[in-house]
Amino acid sequence: MIEKLYADFAWEQAAELLAIDSPTGYTNAAAAWVKNAFEALGFKAFITTKGGVIADLGGKNENDGLLLAAHADTLGAMVHTIKGNGRLKLTSLGGMNPNNAETENVRVYTRDGKIYEGTC
Numbered sequence: 001m002i003e004k005l006y007a008d009f010a011w012e013q014a015a016e017l018l019a020i021d022s023p024t025g026y027t028n029a030a031a032a033w034v035k036n037a038f039e040a041l042g043f044k045a046f047i048t049t050k051g052g053v054i055a056d057l058g059g060k061n062e063n064d065g066l067l068l069a070a071h072a073d074t075l076g077a078m079v080h081t082i083k084g085n086g087r088l089k090l091t092s093l094g095g096m097n098p099n100n101a102e103t104e105n106v107r108v109y110t111r112d113g114k115i116y117e118g119t120c
Contacts, residue, residue: 013037021107023076024093027051030072077101079108 002010017037022030031051038045038055045055053072059065077090088108092098101120108116 021109022073024073026109027073034072 017030017033020030020033028051031047031053034053035045035047035055038053043055043057045053047053051072052069073094075092075094075096077092077096079088080091081089083089090098104120106118106120108118110116
């Protein structure tokens, strides 16, 4: 059974990472957070050209390595059109199912850096 200390640490780390907006194409902040988290634990880490994070966790046998991979991006949508009534027409990114977005809180990032909050 996992010790409470480790479970609490894992919960805190997951909550912090999941609070970072990282829709497709905007994963730099999430990747930087992951890199910094590994470095804070004393591991060497770097960000790849494609935005992934690689951390060397050490070990005794370099011929018997282990690779773990996970997505740092979240499903999202992109504004396709701003309608005359101010509503947005969206196009999905990353396989988002529109039915799953109903009543969800969202943040819309504009090209000039503004952020608008709303609800689908």
